[in-house]
Amino acid sequence: MxxxxxxxxxxxxxxxxxxxxxxxxxxxxxxxxLAPVPPEFAGKTNPFGPEAAEAGGEIFKANCVSCHGPQGHGDGPAAQALDPKPKNLAELQKTAPDDYLFWRIATGRPGTAMVAWQGTLTDEQIWQVIRFLHTLN
Ligand code: HEC
Structure with a gap:
């Protein structure tokens, strides 16, 4: 016992x-x-506060909604035809750090429809979009 x-x-x-x-x-x-953030992007922080989300929303509407959808759920009109499908950014933003998001938006993801946005968007505009991503649910 x-x-x-x-x-x-x-x-x-x-x-x-x-x-x-x-x-x-x-x-x-x-x-x-999540892939490791390359050294030239690692540790970058957003210079804008939550008030930049509104400007970021306009940039998102103009450049990202066609694939990622209005709420970032990966269900934009162009998404059907894509492989891999656009990421659900509402989910991703909950866990992905800002330096990761900035790196991916700036340089894109080779082999996918996610192109590099640096050159088209300024660094400031990318940071504003990231503020908007954090409002998605
Ligand atoms: C032509 C379609 C298209 C457009 C427009 C587009 N994306 Fe994407 N995006 C994709 C696809 C497809 C993926 C998924 C790639 C993958 O599987 O990692 C993706 C992935 C992402 C990711 C996640 C990257 C990762 O792998 O973790 C972020 C963040 C993102 N997009 C942000 C944006 C933002 C912000 C814009 C607008 C400035 C934008 N995307 C415009 C198609 C697009």
Whole structure:
């Protein structure tokens, strides 16, 4: 009987440790799905506050809605024909850091319909769009 109690305690301790480390793993995995930000973009921060979201919304409407859709859900009129499909930016913005978003918008994603926007948009306009992305749900 004593042995059984000991066994239950040991199993309990093991489960507790296992569940703790699982929780850590899963949050690491969420971050690991994003590519590392190249050094020339890493650590960049948005010079604008939330008030820039309105200007960013106009830029989004003019340049991004056709693929990403009005709410950024990846369901714009052009999205049907694309492979890979445009990302759901409302979801992405919840986990992706701003330097990651800036890097992807500025340089695009080779091999996809996501082109580089630097040259078309100024750095300021990209940061304003990022403020807008953070209002999406
Ligand atoms: C011609 C269609 C098209 C337009 C226009 C477009 N995108 Fe994209 N975008 C895509 C596609 C397709 C992807 C998915 C690429 C992939 O699978 O990673 C994408 C991905 C993204 C990503 C996520 C990148 C990643 O891999 O994490 C961001 C952020 C983004 N777009 C922002 C924008 C913004 C902001 C604009 C407007 C300035 C814009 N896009 C305009 C098609 C488009």
């Amino acid at each position: 004593k042995r059984m109690v000991f066994g239950v305690v040991v199993i309990g301790m093991f489960l507790c440790v296992a569940c703790g480390s699982n929780a850590e793993n899963s949050s690491a995995q969420v971050e690991a799905t």
